[in-house]
Amino acid sequence: MQTFHSIGTTTDWIVMVVYFIAIMLFGSYFGRYTKNTSDFFFGGRRFSWWLITMSIVATGVGSHSFVKYSAKGFEHGISSSMTYLNDWFFIPFFMFGWLPIIVYSKIKSIPEYFEKRFSPSARFLATILLLLYMIGYIGIGFLTLGKAVIPMLPEAFTVLGMTLPITLMGAIIVIAVITGVYITFGGQTAVIFTDLLQGFILLFAGFLLFFFGITYLGGFDMFWNLLPTEWKLPLADFNQPANFNFVGIFWQDAIAGSIGFLFMNQGLIMRFMACKNVNEGRKAAAVNILFVLPISAIVVGNAGWIGKAISVVSPDIISPSVSPDQIFVVVANIIASPGMFGFIMAALTAALMSTVDTLINATAAIFINDVYRPIQQFFKRNVMSDIERDRKELLAARYASIGVTALGVLAVLAFKNFPTVYEAHGYFHSTLTPPLVVGIFLGVFWKRFTPAAVITTFVGGVALMILGARYPGILIAPFDHGIEMNPDHPYSYIRALYNILVCSGAAVVVTLTTQWQRKLITAIREKQNQKMIMNMMVAITVMVFAVVLFNVSVLSVQVLATIAVLILVPLTVTYYVKYDENINTNGLTASSIDVARYLFKGGNPNDQEGEKVFVHLKQVDGDDTVIHFSTKDMAMMKAAVGDLVYISDKRKWMGGLKSIHSVFGAPHDEDGTVYITPDQIKHGLFVEGKILEAEKEM
Amino acid sequence: MNFTHTWLPFIYLYGLGGILFVFGIIITIKSGSFDLSRKAHKKWMWVLLFGFVWYLMMHALMTWAALDIISAYTVPIVLLGMVVVFIIVMLKLRKIREV
Numbered sequence: 001m002q003t004f005h006s007i008g009t010t011t012d013w014i015v016m017v018v019y020f021i022a023i024m025l026f027g028s029y030f031g032r033y034t035k036n037t038s039d040f041f042f043g044g045r046r047f048s049w050w051l052i053t054m055s056i057v058a059t060g061v062g063s064h065s066f067v068k069y070s071a072k073g074f075e076h077g078i079s080s081s082m083t084y085l086n087d088w089f090f091i092p093f094f095m096f097g098w099l100p101i102i103v104y105s106k107i108k109s110i111p112e113y114f115e116k117r118f119s120p121s122a123r124f125l126a127t128i129l130l131l132l133y134m135i136g137y138i139g140i141g142f143l144t145l146g147k148a149v150i151p152m153l154p155e156a157f158t159v160l161g162m163t164l165p166i167t168l169m170g171a172i173i174v175i176a177v178i179t180g181v182y183i184t185f186g187g188q189t190a191v192i193f194t195d196l197l198q199g200f201i202l203l204f205a206g207f208l209l210f211f212f213g214i215t216y217l218g219g220f221d222m223f224w225n226l227l228p229t230e231w232k233l234p235l236a237d238f239n240q241p242a243n244f245n246f247v248g249i250f251w252q253d254a255i256a257g258s259i260g261f262l263f264m265n266q267g268l269i270m271r272f273m274a275c276k277n278v279n280e281g282r283k284a285a286a287v288n289i290l291f292v293l294p295i296s297a298i299v300v301g302n303a304g305w306i307g308k309a310i311s312v313v314s315p316d317i318i319s320p321s322v323s324p325d326q327i328f329v330v331v332a333n334i335i336a337s338p339g340m341f342g343f344i345m346a347a348l349t350a351a352l353m354s355t356v357d358t359l360i361n362a363t364a365a366i367f368i369n370d371v372y373r374p375i376q377q378f379f380k381r382n383v384m385s386d387i388e389r390d391r392k393e394l395l396a397a398r399y400a401s402i403g404v405t406a407l408g409v410l411a412v413l414a415f416k417n418f419p420t421v422y423e424a425h426g427y428f429h430s431t432l433t434p435p436l437v438v439g440i441f442l443g444v445f446w447k448r449f450t451p452a453a454v455i456t457t458f459v460g461g462v463a464l465m466i467l468g469a470r471y472p473g474i475l476i477a478p479f480d481h482g483i484e485m486n487p488d489h490p491y492s493y494i495r496a497l498y499n500i501l502v503c504s505g506a507a508v509v510v511t512l513t514t515q516w517q518r519k520l521i522t523a524i525r526e527k528q529n530q531k532m533i534m535n536m537m538v539a540i541t542v543m544v545f546a547v548v549l550f551n552v553s554v555l556s557v558q559v560l561a562t563i564a565v566l567i568l569v570p571l572t573v574t575y576y577v578k579y580d581e582n583i584n585t586n587g588l589t590a591s592s593i594d595v596a597r598y599l600f601k602g603g604n605p606n607d608q609e610g611e612k613v614f615v616h617l618k619q620v621d622g623d624d625t626v627i628h629f630s631t632k633d634m635a636m637m638k639a640a641v642g643d644l645v646y647i648s649d650k651r652k653w654m655g656g657l658k659s660i661h662s663v664f665g666a667p668h669d670e671d672g673t674v675y676i677t678p679d680q681i682k683h684g685l686f687v688e689g690k691i692l693e694a695e696k697e698m
Numbered sequence: 699m700n701f702t703h704t705w706l707p708f709i710y711l712y713g714l715g716g717i718l719f720v721f722g723i724i725i726t727i728k729s730g731s732f733d734l735s736r737k738a739h740k741k742w743m744w745v746l747l748f749g750f751v752w753y754l755m756m757h758a759l760m761t762w763a764a765l766d767i768i769s770a771y772t773v774p775i776v777l778l779g780m781v782v783v784f785i786i787v788m789l790k791l792r793k794i795r796e797v
Contacts (some may be wrong), residue, residue, distance in 0.1 A: 078760070085756065088749045089715040092722035095742065096732040224770050229699055232764035234757050235707035237700070246707035254715065282742065290749050291781075294756065445725055590729035607736070 006154045007333045012342030013152075019346035020178070026194055046648070047192065047274050049283035051655030055192045056271055056288050057199035057296065066206070066300045066348045067144045068422040070331070071324030073304020074311075076244050077231025080304060084297035085234070086254035087261070087289050094262045095282045097444045097590040102269060103278050104596035105587055109369040110264055110440070117443050117588045118451040119577040120374075125458040126436060127370040133432045134266060134363040135404065139411025140428060141356035144421050145179075146172040146412070148348055151329040172412055179353050180360070180405040192274060195354045196655075198347070205347035206299025212335040213306030217313070226309040239482040243423055247481040248493030252430045256496040260433035263440045266362035267355075276646055276656050277697055303331040310334070325420050360408065364400040372396050423492050430496035431469070435461045438503040442511075447585050451577045452517060452570035453510040460510075460566040461503035463548045467562060468498050471555055510570045517574045524575065534575050541568040597698060601644055605698040610638030612695045614650060615674040617686055626665030628675035629694065637696040639664050644697040647674065649690055660684035661697070704761060712754050719750055741791045748784055755780065 073080035107113045110130055115123035146168045156165045217223045224232070236246040261268060262285075275281040307327045311318040322330055332344045372393065418424035435458050442449040442457075468475045472490040476498045483494055491498075510517075524530050544561040547553065587596035597605045613633045620628075627645065629637070639645065641664050648659030660683055668675060674692060676684075686692065723746060726732035733739050759773045 078764075085753055086711065086715065088753050089719045090722065091749065092719065092726050092732065092746055095746075096726035097729075100731060220770075229764055229766075230703060232760075233699075233703060234760035234764070235711065236703075238702040238706045238710070247710065250707075250711060250714075254711070255718075279738065286745055286749070290745075290752060445729070590726060590731045593729070593731040609737075 005151060007329055008152045008341055008345070009338040011338045012345065015339050015342030016346040016349075019343065019350065023194060023198065023350055026197060045274060045661065046276050046656045046659040047280075048652070048655040049275060049280040049287065051192065051196055052271050052275050052280070052284040053287045053292060054199040055195035056268065056284065057195070057203065057292055066303065066328045066351070067148050067325055068420060068425060069297075069300040070302075070304035070307070070328035071420050072244060072422050073301035074307045074322070074324050074327040075304070076236060077227060077308060078234055078301070078305060079236040079244075079246075080301040081294075081297035082235050082246070083249060083253045083257070084293045084300075086250070087258045087293065089254065090258050090262060091285065091289060093259075093441070093445070094285060096593075098263050098440070099272060099281050099285070100278050100593050101444060101588060101590070101596060103273060103281065104593070104600040106600065109366045110266055110269065110436075111366065111370040113443070113588070114439065114454070117584055118454050119573075119579060121573070121577060122439075122451055122454050122458075123370065125455060126439065127366065129432070129436050129458065130264065130266065130366055131363065133260075133264065133436065134359055134366065135407045135411050136414070136428050136432055137265075138356055138359045138363065138404065138408030139413075139415055140421065140425050141352055141359065142172045142176060142408055143168075143412045143415050143424065145175045145349060145352045145356070147325045147421060148329060148345075148352065149175065151326045152345065168416065169409075169412065172409055175349075175353075176405050176409045179356050180402055192271070193657075195358070198350050198354050202347045202351040203295065203299055205344045206296075206302065208340075209332055209336065209344055210298065210302040210306070212340075213302060213309075213331065216335045217306065217309055223306070223309050226312050227305070228312075231305075231308060239480075240484065242484050242486040243419070243489075243492070245483055245493070248483055248491070248496075249426070251497040251500070252426050252493035252495075256433045256437060256500060257429045259437045259441060260429060264433065264436045266366055267358040270362055270365065271358075276648075276659065276661075303328040306335065307331040356408070360401050360404050363404040364397050367400040367404070368393055368397050372400070418489065423489060427489065427492040427495075430493055430499060431465070434465065434496065434499035434503045438500065438507050442504075442507050443589070445590050446511070447581065447589050447591060448514070449507065449511050450514055450574075450581075451579050452514065452573040453507050455573045456510045456566060456569045457503050457507040459545065459569050460506045460562065461499075463545060463562045463565050464502035464506065465499045466548055467555075467558055468495060468502065470551065470558075474555070506566055510566070513570075514574075517570050520571060521574045534572065537568055537572055537575075541565060541572060544568070601698055603642055606638070606640060606643045606696065607698065608638040610696050611636050612693055613637055613672075614691050614693055615647075615672050617676050617681065617688060617692055618670070618673050619678055619681060619688070620675045622675070622677055623665065624677050624679045625663060627662045627677075627680060628665045628668050630669055630671045630673065631667040632671050633694070634664060634667050637694065639696040641666055645694055646697050647676075647684070647692050647694040649686065650693045651690075658685040658687075664696075699765060704765065708757055708761060711757070716750070719746075741788070744787060744791065748780075748787075752777075752780055752784075 069080045069083075102113065105113065105116065107116065111123045111126040114126040149171050150166070150168060153166045153171065156163050158164070214220050214223050217226065230237075236244055236249065239245050239247055263269075272281040272284065275284055304324075304327055307318050307322070307330065310331070311320045311322075317334065318327075318330060328348065329345065332348075333341050336344055415421075415424035415428065418427065438457050438461065439454045443454065472495065473485060476491045476495050477485065479497045479501070480491060480494050483491065485491060524533055527533065541564070544564040547561040548558050548565070551558075586592055587599050594605075613629070613636050615629065615633065627647065629639075629645075634640070637645075643664045644661065645664050646659065646661050648654075648656050660680055662680065665675075674694065676686070680686075681688075723732065723743075727734065732742070734743060756773075756777060759768065759776055762768045763770045763773050
């Protein structure tokens with residue numbers, strides 16, 4: 001396979017360095033809006049849908065990356081776009097199930113949902129699985145970044161007479177240090193605004209590359225006619241080849257990936273939670289999936305399509321044997337002029353950094369919320385003021401960001417031996433998402449789903465997944481849809497179907513046998529030696545799980561051990577976990593969204609549709625939890641005392657940066673004026689003299 | 699071209715995907731979280747159905763274009779037409795709300 005080094009000129013490097021300095025300064029500027037952990041992680045829940053949509057572009061496009069889709073575009077043509085065009089099927093579940101629940105229940109992380117909905121032990125296991133997922137995702141991001149930058153670097157450089165080779169891991173470590181800087185000192189607001197800028201830039205850069213490519217080839221007709229028919233089709237062949245087939249990618253990406261991305265990608269969830277309300281989150285999701293993703297599919301894959309066309313007409317310029325992961329850089333270097341190539345590379349690497357920094361921020365949020373705070377509570381170190389605690393948590397969040405960055409670099413080791421980033425990512429999605437995806441999905445949409453079932457999904461499901469990974473020819477083959485098994489990387493994609501089925505199967509069977517478990521546990525509770533029985537049960541569960549985990553004995557023994565896990569885990573959980581279905585599902589399932597809205601507001605929602613009003617602010621001293629409008633203005637908004645209000649700077653282009661949420665207080669008689677305290681002015685970043693726009697929420 | 703590379707993936711995608719999509723709408727309506735008696739949610743129903751048809755048409759047009767049944771230029775023209783229809787309906791729905 002042909003690989004490249006030292007692509008690009010000095011001008012390109014200058015453009016890249018200037019770009020990165022500008023982006024870091026831009027991010028640092030918005031870092032000043034970070035005052036507490038809420039701002040650091042959620043940007044103060046204040047932003048408009050369009051701002052979040054554009055900031056998601058950089059995150060989404062970066063995560064799926066120019067590198068891997070250009071690679072598949074070069075190998076297989078326009079069907080590289082199919083993973084961008086299959087996310088709509090789960091949108092009803094997201095818009096009217098998961099999104100309102102996470103916003104109204106005020107959870108700060110996905111594991112927190114598991115504690116509220118199920119139990120602390122479910123949260124503990126969800127935290128482990130989610131951290132593995134997020135750190136793995138960061139590792140994939142770093143790997144892609146490294147592969148993107150390596151073709152531009154020389155094979156070695158000389159310092160003090162010593163010649164040092166430039167390795168993939170070396171490049172990744174340097175990139176990680178740069179990436180960590182503004183996320184550590186900026187926070188979510190910095191990330192959102194940096195991504196907003198980069199979202200525009202990378203869409204522009206991607207189309208610029210497409211335009212240059214089409215021009216280079218002599219026009220669109222020439223490009224289109226150069227591509228073989230199979231390269232023009234939008235979907236891959238049903239079940240071949242093993243490294244890129246439709247049905248495997250359907251289960252890996254359209255099912256596991258889409259649910260994973262929408263439901264358990266803490267980075268994306270935090271973007272939606274940064275929206276000013278649920279409806280704005282729905283708009284952001286809809287516009288992003290409907291219109292931005294198809295555009296992004298062209299942006300990220302076109303270098304591969306152009307490369308393929310060039311390789312057909314001029315194989316001496318681009319050999320068909322070029323390393324697919326390098327094709328983006330190679331094509332960009334051929335068709336763009338010096339300086340412009342540097343700009344495109346800067347946009348590419350910046351997009352990838354956007355993904356990685358979002359994930360680092362999100363993983364730090366999980367660490368603070370699901371590890372740091374519970375530990376603090378356990379050791380009862382809460383005897384401090386709110387301000388002091390928040391200051392300490394903010395510091396811990398910044399240290400956590402550094403730690404997560406380091407772990408992300410280590411995670412690269414798990415993926416760097418895959419032939420392409422695409423396959424590494426596919427394998428990663430297929431393997432790590434199913435248990436959590438099933439847990440979240442059934443938790444939200446099935447009231448009867450119990451803690452015993454979710455924990456069995458996490459433990460028993462993982463045991464079954466381990467067996468599948470160890471014996472793919474026996475366990476995954478029945479679901480392979482005719483895909484040939486590659487012994488080096490067996491069933492990278494279609495394993496998602498097996499993994500989802502075994503996790504769902506464990507979840508459903510355990511839920512449907514809840515009464516049997518309760519009867520058995522009731523019988524055990526009546527015995528005098530119940531504690532001894534349960535201790536033995538726990539010990540046996542750990543031992544049989546270890547048999548599967550550490551590959552002890554033959555397949556039949558491991559299958560028996562897995563069955564034992566599937567029986568013993570729900571019994572153990574039923575014995576130890578206190579669970580009341582009515583209390584634990586209240587406001588936390590799709591069937592109780594109204595309760596969630598009631599709890600969010602602290603009273604009955606007021607759904608009368610009022611108008612927005614424009615007001616001037618008047619600074620008054622008083623209660624920081626309410627703001628006061630005139631009776632007439634409140635009537636226009638159809639608002640009553642105690643309703644929720646969102647007030648923002650009238651200038652739409654600010655996207656809600658200067659805004660606050662509050663509660664309607666007692667009205668006054670000064671129409672067109674809002675009475676607001678100095679603290680609220682400071683938190684909302686309001687400027688006296690500027691007009692504010694107010695609207696009733698819910 | 700082989701059926702396994704042209705229409706079988708399309709049928710699988712929108713057959714199975716369609717079942718999941720319709721199931722999602724039904725389950726959210728039945729649970730009460732998607733409440734079609736609310737005007738705002740009616741608008742979302744239109745968006746959801748448009749989205750499904752939008753992607754289905756996109757893949758169908760791209761497949762026809764790849765097979766030279768239609769011109770490649772037809773794909774963006776039809777899709778832009780759909781966007782225009784989408785915007786017009788959204789504006790009409792907004793007016794209904796204002797009335």
